Amino acid sequence: MGVAMASINKKKLADSVIEEIKRMIASGELGEGDKLPNQHEFAAQLGVSRTVLREALQTLAILGVVEQRPKIGTVLLTRAPLAYTEHxxxxxxxxxxxxxxxxxxxxxxxxxxxxxxxxxxxxxxxxxxxxxxxxxxxxxxxxxxxxxxxxxxxxxxxxxxxxxxxxxxxxxxxxxxxxxxxxxxxxxxxxxxxxxxxxxxxxxxxxxxxxxxxxxxxxxxxxxxxxxxxxxxxxxxxxxxxxxxxxx
Known part of the structure; x- marks a missing residue:
């Protein structure tokens, strides 16, 4: 997680956050079972608001890519459904x-x-x-x-x-x-x-x-x-x- 995040395009912000998470998975920065940074820290790293980050994480949760776990945070479950987000x-x-x-x-x-x-x-x-x-x-x-x-x-x-x-x-x-x-x-x-x-x-x-x-x-x-x-x-x-x- 120490690798610097790519700059997020201000247009289509939630989609850009999803694309950045996909990049992190592809590069090996994130793997199945890994915990994402807390939302305040992660939003700051991505250069977006927490509202935008929550929207992106909500979409990924619906897809079954991540899961919110009490007292733990957001955990990456699998990368498989991400193919559906391709344009x-x-x-x-x-x-x-x-x-x-x-x-x-x-x-x-x-x-x-x-x-x-x-x-x-x-x-x-x-x-x-x-x-x-x-x-x-x-x-x-x-x-x-x-x-x-x-x-x-x-x-x-x-x-x-x-x-x-x-x-x-x-x-x-x-x-x-x-x-x-x-x-x-x-x-x-x-x-x-x-x-x-x-x-x-x-x-x-x-x-x-x-x-x-x-x-x-x-x-x-x-x-x-x-x-x-x-x-x-x-x-x-x-x-x-x-x-x-x-x-x-």
Whole structure:
């Protein structure tokens, strides 16, 4: 653990922390059964806040990579699930099939997760959802897209966690990197998607707050269907534009 940590990029901080932990494992600095430094020390070494570090460790815990042990701290269990955190090398929006499959995967996982969350979320989790919605709105109004995306990811991961089903939380965590990359790319090329996304996420939150499982599932379904319709229109417009250029 004496080797100096690489500097952490301030963008996509939680993902960067995960990448740094992966690097430490690959280099032999961390092995199975090793205890990570305490959060205050580790966050300082990585150059991030403890909040960012906790988010990264929470994702790794859901994946089964680390475990929080009372009176001991965070322990590395295995490196095997880290393969799921790899990002695609090419932009997702350039891969039509991958984009559609990602939205379909999210729809299957998140519709079920939010239905359970409306039944199982505790009051603190619901309070956190409301806080994230308000933060997303403020960030969007300020034009802070990166901040909005970070809170967007946190909102959806919190819903999965609030479902009370660890397998659902695990499944969503495994595609978190893809979700974040796709959201960044889609908000760049799909005008108005950010405002519609926020509006639909408010509906999701209101249904969870009302303890309405069917309403929450339907709101999430509308959210995913809006993404899908926007993407399909984007691809259709691209194809028509390409056809017109070839015809000239």
């Amino acid at each position: 695609l090398s090419a932009p997702l929006m350039e891969d039509h099939q991958a984009t559609i499959e990602l939205i379909d995967a999210r729809r299957v996982i998140e519709v079920g997760a939010v239905e359970l969350a409306a039944q199982n979320a505790d009051q603190e989790q619901i309070r956190q959802m409301g806080t994230l919605i308000r933060q997303m709105e403020r960030l969007l109004n300020r034009g802070d897209t990166d901040g909005y995306i970070e809170k967007n990811m946190a909102f959806h991961l919190l819903i999965a966690e609030s479902s009370g089903n660890r397998f659902m939380a695990h499944l969503l965590a495994t595609i978190r990197g893809f979700m974040q990359r796709w959201t960044v790319e889609s908000l760049t090329v799909l005008p108005g998607l950010d405002q519609r996304s926020l509006f639909l996420q408010k509906e999701i939150y209101q249904a969870v707050l009302a303890r309405d499982p069917a309403g929450a599932a339907e709101a999430m379904r509308r959210y995913m269907n809006d993404f899908l319709a926007s993407v399909k229109k984007f691809y259709q417009d691209q194809e028509e534009s390409s056809s017109n250029r070839r015809a000239q």
